Amino acid sequence: MRLQGKTILITAAGQGIGRASALACAKEGATVIATDRDAGLLSGLDMETHPLDVTDVAAIVALRDRLPPLDGLFNCAGFVANGTILDVTERDWDFSFDLNVKSMFHTCRTFIPGMLERATKTGTASVLNMASMASSIKGFPNRTAYGATKAAVIGLTKAIAADFVKTGLRCNALCPGTVDTPSLRGRIAAATDPVQAEKDFISRQPMGRLATTDDITPMVVFLLSDESRFVSGQACLVDGGVTI
Structure with missing residues (x-):
């Protein structure tokens, strides 16, 4: 039980990587607090759940006041805007930074004081921020706003x-x-040619397939556990060899 005795908050835990991470952390013994803007997506999770819009600072503070100090925080919420710099609207640019970066800033600033308290007692606490290989690590076509926000997340993390x-x-x-x-399936379905869009996503992965959430969660558990107690400030890639 690699996370036994730890209290971990996960945002955007209703589906995708967030939900898979909540289940993986609970399986490793953590007391998981799962949040999502859409409370309906949290149904079926056998853990403490709360609706949370991470762009609402007052809601973040109100949730903190209801919880014990955290040992772990996984900021998983995010949005993928499509388009080059000539295509991205100012609205999409602003929303991307509000959700992908500003909400993370507020969540970290709200919960870190309590986490420092826990670190004093236990010797360690861990914040994990969702970035991407599409960031300061590597540029991708049609990801201007997304790549810029995820580069900012890496900077904030460091x-x-x-x-x-x-x-x-x-x-x-x-x-x-x-x-x-x-989220990816939604982007594929919205493409002019969904079949080709899926092929394009797969073709950029050298391993020849998309990652599953189960490919990602072992890294999540590792970075939230004491096993990674000598790891900090790192942009940890789980990318199937894209950035070799």
Whole structure:
């Protein structure tokens, strides 16, 4: 039970990587608090659940006040805007930064004081931020807003890690490759040619397939566990070899 005794909050836990991570962490003994903007998506999870819009600062603070200090925080919520710099609307640009970066800033700032408290007692606490291989690591076509926000997430992650490295609080970024999730399926379905769109997503993965959420969750568990106690400030790739 690699997460026994730990209390871990996961955002966007209703589906995809967030839900799979909530289940994986619970299986490893964690007390998981699963949140999602759509409370209906949290049904069926055998753990504590709360509706949470991570762009609502007051809601984040209100939830913190109902919970014990956290040992782990996984900021999983995000949005993928499509288009080059000539295509992305200002609305999509602003929403991408609000959800992918600003909400993470507020969530970290709200929960980190309690996590520092826990780190003092246990020697370690872990923040994990959802980034992407599409970021400062590698550029991808039609991902201007998304890549910019995920690059910002990596920068935020490194800043938090540097500020608190002597306290036992660690902060890392998870950078997945192309993962078969409801979000990806939605983007494929919205394409002009969905069959070709799926082939294109697969073709950019050297391993010749999309990642499953089960390919990603072992890294999530590792980075939230004490096994990674000497790892901080890292952009951790699980990308099927895209960035070799």
